[in-house]
Amino acid sequence: MAIGASYAGVRAMTATSGGGFALMVEGISLAGMTETPLVIVLGQRPAPATGLPTRTEQGDLLFAINAGHGEFSKLVFAPADPRDAFHKIIRAFNLADKYQSTAIILTDQFLADSYFTVEQFELDERENRLYLASPESITDYKRYQLTETGISPRLYPGQSAHLVCCDSDEHDEYGHITEDLKLRSRMVEKRLKKFELLRSEILPPEEKEFTEAKDVLMSWGSSRNAVFEAVDKLNGKGNKVGALHFTELWPLPVYQFPSEKQYYLVESNATGQLGRLLQSAFGLHVEGRITRYDGLPLDCAYIMEGFERWSR
Amino acid sequence: MVAIEEYQSDAENQWCPGCPNFGILSALKNALVKLAKKPEEICLVSGIGQAAKLPHYLRCNFFNGLHGRALPVATAIRVVNPELTTIVVTGDGDCYGEGGNHFMHTFRRNPDMTLIVHNNQIYGLTKGQASPTTELGDRTRLQFEGVKLAPLQPLALAILQGCPFVARGFAGDIPHLSDLFVEAIRFKGFSYVDVIQPCISWGTHPVSWYRERIYKLPPDYNPHQVDGALKKAIEWGDRIPIGILYHDDTPRHVFGDYFRAQIHDGTLTELGFPPRDALDELLEGFGASKLKNKR
Numbered sequence: 058m059a060i061g062a063s064y065a066g067v068r069a070m071t072a073t074s075g076g077g078f079a080l081m082v083e084g085i086s087l088a089g090m091t092e093t094p095l096v097i098v099l100g101q102r103p104a105p106a107t108g109l110p111t112r113t114e115q116g117d118l119l120f121a122i123n124a125g126h127g128e129f130s131k132l133v134f135a136p137a138d139p140r141d142a143f144h145k146i147i148r149a150f151n152l153a154d155k156y157q158s159t160a161i162i163l164t165d166q167f168l169a170d171s172y173f174t175v176e177q178f179e180l181d182e183r184e185n186r187l188y189l190a191s192p193e194s195i196t197d198y199k200r201y202q203l204t205e206t207g208i209s210p211r212l213y214p215g216q217s218a219h220l221v222c223c224d225s226d227e228h229d230e231y232g233h234i235t236e237d238l239k240l241r242s243r244m245v246e247k248r249l250k251k252f253e254l255l256r257s258e259i260l261p262p263e264e265k266e267f268t269e270a271k272d273v274l275m276s277w278g279s280s281r282n283a284v285f286e287a288v289d290k291l292n293g294k295g296n297k298v299g300a301l302h303f304t305e306l307w308p309l310p311v312y313q314f315p316s317e318k319q320y321y322l323v324e325s326n327a328t329g330q331l332g333r334l335l336q337s338a339f340g341l342h343v344e345g346r347i348t349r350y351d352g353l354p355l356d357c358a359y360i361m362e363g364f365e366r367w368s369r
Numbered sequence: 370m371v372a373i374e375e376y377q378s379d380a381e382n383q384w385c386p387g388c389p390n391f392g393i394l395s396a397l398k399n400a401l402v403k404l405a406k407k408p409e410e411i412c413l414v415s416g417i418g419q420a421a422k423l424p425h426y427l428r429c430n431f432f433n434g435l436h437g438r439a440l441p442v443a444t445a446i447r448v449v450n451p452e453l454t455t456i457v458v459t460g461d462g463d464c465y466g467e468g469g470n471h472f473m474h475t476f477r478r479n480p481d482m483t484l485i486v487h488n489n490q491i492y493g494l495t496k497g498q499a500s501p502t503t504e505l506g507d508r509t510r511l512q513f514e515g516v517k518l519a520p521l522q523p524l525a526l527a528i529l530q531g532c533p534f535v536a537r538g539f540a541g542d543i544p545h546l547s548d549l550f551v552e553a554i555r556f557k558g559f560s561y562v563d564v565i566q567p568c569i570s571w572g573t574h575p576v577s578w579y580r581e582r583i584y585k586l587p588p589d590y591n592p593h594q595v596d597g598a599l600k601k602a603i604e605w606g607d608r609i610p611i612g613i614l615y616h617d618d619t620p621r622h623v624f625g626d627y628f629r630a631q632i633h634d635g636t637l638t639e640l641g642f643p644p645r646d647a648l649d650e651l652l653e654g655f656g657a658s659k660l661k662n663k664r
């Protein structure tokens with residue numbers, strides 16, 4: 058339904074959790090092929106299957122990044138706390154519209170179900186628009202027009218006399234089914250090309266006590282506050298620890314990892330999914346892993362204890 | 370006034386020559402001419418299959434989505450834009466098989482749109498496997514020894530689940546089918562037309578088998594009674610009725626109406642983004658600023 062609403066010309070979002078997300082992954086592929094903007098909130102909880110449905114985990118990072126059959130671009134964000142979530146979702150909507158892509162917001166049971174006392178959020182987003190083309194400037198409308206950036210002019214049905222035709226089959230520029238194999242290749246390239254431009258908009262990880270650090274804790278999503286607290290406490294005990302916290306995870310930001318530092322993962326999963334991602338994209342060597350997958354959130358004491366075990 | 374030529378599509382037709390699908394396409398065009406719908410006022414939504422290719426052959430807006438999943442996409446389109454005439458075109462495999470869950474729940478939602486099922490009692494596109502409406506014992510390219518499962522009764526299911534407009538048409542009777550489509554599209558609420566569409570390549574019966582059995586519901590048939598309608602819905606074999614089987618015009622909730630009544634009485638695309646102060650007010654509603662002011 059979210060895809061239908063978005064096609065019809067409004068912003069659309071759906072929120073779900075592991076099993077529901079897995080069930081509807083075919084829809085992400087549909088949004089990818091039809092280039093329909095879509096925002097999905099995925100509240101992670103311990104899996105496989107129903108797992109521990111009232112507890113927390115960060116186990117779906119690689120799944121979210123790879124969700125959907127076939128190759129196409131998408132965005133994956135993981136907000137750090139309620140304030141970040143507030144701004145991130147606006148950003149996700151804007152980028153999803155601009156790149157006509159799916160944006161997945163990864164939260165988890167911990168972030169979704171915790172109470173926080175916060176200052177009122179400031180609305181500082183200046184730009185809020187659907188990135189629609191103007192029908193008057195178009196004579197022959199092609200929903201999937203091949204362009205320099207890969208982004209085609211978007212209109213919605215009923216907006217004007219231009220017809221908006223979308224297909225989950227491979228299609229020509231007008232949106233009709235095609236078996237023209239040369240065109241197929243160009244359409245694949247078009248859908249992926251958007252991704253290159255999108256990458257340049259992705260924010261780098263947040264650094265804390267980074268320049269001076271010998272050891273760096275790398276984390277993502279809802280664990281930021283616990284990790285940053287652990288950094289302060291560890292440094293208070295004479296360590297030289299810093300942190301790199303990721304909230305924009307796909308496409309991966311452009312970033313240079315200084316080579317003289319030692320990197321540790323802090324993740325609420327068993328296999329160190331951020332580490333696997335960074336190893337494959339940047340060839341980054343990970344010194345040690347502080348992982349938690351018993352269903353409880355990462356907290357400062359757990360992280361400190363884990364770090365001290367590695368650095369002993 | 371709209372001329373039928375306006376619906377002429379440039380896309381190359383992939384149906385087998387002589388397929389009764391062409392009859393359904395003609396009937397739909399006739400109905401849209403009669404209703405004077407311009408191409409830009411129409412949105413066809415489909416899944417996957419031979420039937421689901423129809424939107425490519427009628428010039429209008431369309432969303433040709435996933436196998437079995439046209440109904441939720443269409444439901445949302447209709448909620449966003451009540452001015453678009455939204456019609457789902459699908460096949461028996463697409464709608465009654467993979468899409469069975471959506472089929473069932475759309476009756477309950479009752480969106481103001483029309484569902485047209487090309488029921489050829491076979492998976493045509495994938496070359497002749499049994500669908501949920503292939504008859505018991507019929508042999509197919511896959512079920513060599515005959516189908517062992519009793520067929521689904523989609524029309525009876527629709528009536529039992531409260532679908533307010535249930536009809537059956539025949540692709541071989543274009544004038545009758547055109548009229549059914551006109552009635553269905555005019556209906557306020559969810560209207561459903563199952564169209565008998567013999568598949569001349571993989572079907573288990575020739576067109577003549579259907580022609581010999583099909584009859585039109587008589588003028589004195591009362592479509593407002595559930596029990597009578599159910600009898601007609603399952604009548605199959607020696608005689609097969611076509612026409613409006615069930616018609617319930619008691620007012621009921623139409624999906625999206627309540628939602629729109631809360632926020633905007635019209636097309637939701639007209640809403641645009643709320644002004645800045647409205648957003649600030651919304652944020653203040655969460656109570657945070659009240660605490661801030663006290664400090």
Ligand SMILES: Cc1ncc(C[n+]2csc(CCOP(=O)(O)OP(=O)(O)O)c2C)c(N)n1
Pocket residue numbers: 417418419420421436459460461462463464467487489491492493494495500
């Ligand atoms: C998820 C998924 N499952 C299976 C298929 C393969 N498939 C394509 S069409 C079809 C059956 C279509 O049957 P029907 O709706 O009766 O259409 P017809 O071709 O008979 O008009 C199937 C199973 C698919 N495309 N997607």
Ligand code: SF4
Pocket residue numbers: 383384385388389390419489493494567568569570571572
């Ligand atoms: S396979 Fe059957 S239903 Fe499909 S186009 Fe050919 S004759 Fe028609």
Ligand SMILES: [Mg+2]
Pocket residue numbers: 418460461462487488489490491492493500
């Ligand atoms: Mg079929």
